[in-house]
Amino acid sequence: MNEFMQAAIDEAQKGLAEGGIPIGSVLVHDGKILGRGHNRRVQQGSAILHGEMDALENAGRQPASVYREATLYTTLSPCAMCSGAILLYGIKHVVIGENVTFMGEEKLLKSRDVRLEVLHNETCQNMMRRFIAEQPKLWNEDIGC
Amino acid sequence: MNEFMQAAIDEAQKGLAEGGIPIGSVLVHDGKILGRGHNRRVQQGSAILHGEMDALENAGRQPASVYREATLYTTLSPCAMCSGAILLYGIKHVVIGENVTFMGEEKLLKSRDVRLEVLHNETCQNMMRRFIAEQPKLWNEDIGC
Numbered sequence: 001m002n003e004f005m006q007a008a009i010d011e012a013q014k015g016l017a018e019g020g021i022p023i024g025s026v027l028v029h030d031g032k033i034l035g036r037g038h039n040r041r042v043q044q045g046s047a048i049l050h051g052e053m054d055a056l057e058n059a060g061r062q063p064a065s066v067y068r069e070a071t072l073y074t075t076l077s078p079c080a081m082c083s084g085a086i087l088l089y090g091i092k093h094v095v096i097g098e099n100v101t102f103m104g105e106e107k108l109l110k111s112r113d114v115r116l117e118v119l120h121n122e123t124c125q126n127m128m129r130r131f132i133a134e135q136p137k138l139w140n141e142d143i144g145c
Numbered sequence: 146m147n148e149f150m151q152a153a154i155d156e157a158q159k160g161l162a163e164g165g166i167p168i169g170s171v172l173v174h175d176g177k178i179l180g181r182g183h184n185r186r187v188q189q190g191s192a193i194l195h196g197e198m199d200a201l202e203n204a205g206r207q208p209a210s211v212y213r214e215a216t217l218y219t220t221l222s223p224c225a226m227c228s229g230a231i232l233l234y235g236i237k238h239v240v241i242g243e244n245v246t247f248m249g250e251e252k253l254l255k256s257r258d259v260r261l262e263v264l265h266n267e268t269c270q271n272m273m274r275r276f277i278a279e280q281p282k283l284w285n286e287d288i289g290c
Contacts, residue, residue, distance in 0.1 A: 047207070084230065140209075
């Protein structure tokens with residue numbers, strides 16, 4: 001297992017243990033994790049702290065040059081908001097745990113020359129499948145899909 | 146002047162008075178402001194709290210049905226991240242103060258059937274022109290454009 005995807009999964013599991021939605025992410029530059037994050041919709045009543053956004057936020061203010069050489073690891077295919085953040089910051093490489101339980105804006109990202117690697121990771125898939133089965137109301141609350 | 150665009154401008158000016166980037170936004174539903182926000186990159190060292198994101202965050206957890214009937218007012222054309230958030234939440238109507246000093250992802254939003262109204266508001270334009278002239282380094286820090 002890639003150590004950075006493992007770090008993203010660790011974040012997702014931390015979120016689950018807090019009663020949250022199990023999606024985690026890390027932003028990596030030059031072989032080091034700049035920021036770790038997980039979805040905080042439940043924990044902080046947040047509409048914007050998805051895993052990827054939380055990782056970007058925790059990485060703090062970075063110059064454009066860092067983002068352009070960074071890789072974002074996320075346990076789940078990035079939604080429109082997180083994909084928009086990837087485009088804003090010109091992140092060129094995204095590693096995705098799985099895209100079976102939710103397909104984000106992968107087509108849009110590819111059309112803008114972002115390199116996507118989908119790992120089809122079973123731990124990521126099982127985490128989301130179980131969460132959606134156990135908490136369908138929470139999963140469907142905001143975007144109703 | 147539309148009262149909601151005025152509220153967004155008030156937010157932008159609040160941000161400027163705090164030493165921040167003068168971009169403000171309000172999320173409106175059923176004639177009422179659900180959330181107000183302004184860019185907090187400087188104030189909170191935030192990479193994700195753009196004006197629109199801050200307004201969405203301050204509106205709190207809302208059901209999908211509310212977002213779909215809401216209008217987002219923003220003093221500046223929404224960037225990729227904020228446009229992504231608009232798409233995620235299915236916000237169908239966005240009122241934009243100006244798009245001369247920065248052109249966001251308006252084409253993408255239109256291609257997804259988001260109705261955009263651009264007001265070409267001089268207060269919004271002058272606020273950004275002055276800020277970019279006075280603080281070019283800050284304006285170019287993150288996305289380098």
